[in-house]
Amino acid sequence: MSATTSQLTLEEFLKLPETKPASEYINGEIIQKPMPKGKHSRLQLSLCNSINEVAESQKIAYAFPELRCSFGTRSIVPDVAVFKWSRIPFDADGEPFNDFLLSPDWTIEILSPEQSSNRVIGNILYCLQHGCQLGWLIDPEDRSIVIFRPGQQPELLQGSDRLLVLEEIDLQLKVDRVFGWLKMAG
Known part of the structure; x- marks a missing residue:
């Protein structure tokens, strides 16, 4: 994860071209997330598919x-951002906006492995301070x-x-099932 100290405002950051992997704007710094691996x-x-399988067709989330x-003073890119259907910003054609200016x-x-757990927890806590109802930090190394x-x-x-999910979503998940998704061969 690389960090660049910046004198840019959030609005100026949002005008910059996207990077791959994504960069986040946190406390005036531009921080590039690590490239996702296997x-x-x-x-x-698997998480997106499982959540959407039970929530999308009923327009729950x-x-x-x-x-x-992008909200408050940050622009973050969660690995998975779940929005209740009523909070998804849609355009006149019923398509989601490109810019989500609210917390999930x-x-x-x-x-x-190369991420700072405290920086990631900081983003989760920031979301909770701005209306988010639930945060998960998944650690594949210690299966927690x-x-x-x-x-x-x-x-x-x-x-x-048993894992806590948003109350409206009828999804029963346990920790070992989530990590069981990693087993693909044999």
Whole structure:
């Protein structure tokens, strides 16, 4: 993850061309996220598919991978940003806006080995301070998931622990099932 100290405002940052992997604007710094690798990509896609499978057709919520969310003084790109259907900004044609200028309802981050866990937790906490209802920090290395909720202590979940999801979403997930998605061969 590389950081560039910047004198740019959030508005100026948003006018810059997108980078690959994405860059985030945090506390006046431009920080490039690490390139997702195999385990990260597999978990990200499986989470989006699982959430959307139960929430999209009923217009309850939608999970977006790598969606830029700009609000307050930050522009971040959660690995998965889940929005309740009623909060998704749609244009006149019923298509989602390109620019999401609000916090997700549920933010999910998958920790990469080269990422600072404190910086990622900082983004989750920032989302919670701006209306987000739920945050997950997934650590593929130790097979744990930390759950964050506004005004509550974080919870470390492992093994057969049941995961908390947004109340409206009928999705039953346990930690070991999420990490079971990594097994693709044999």
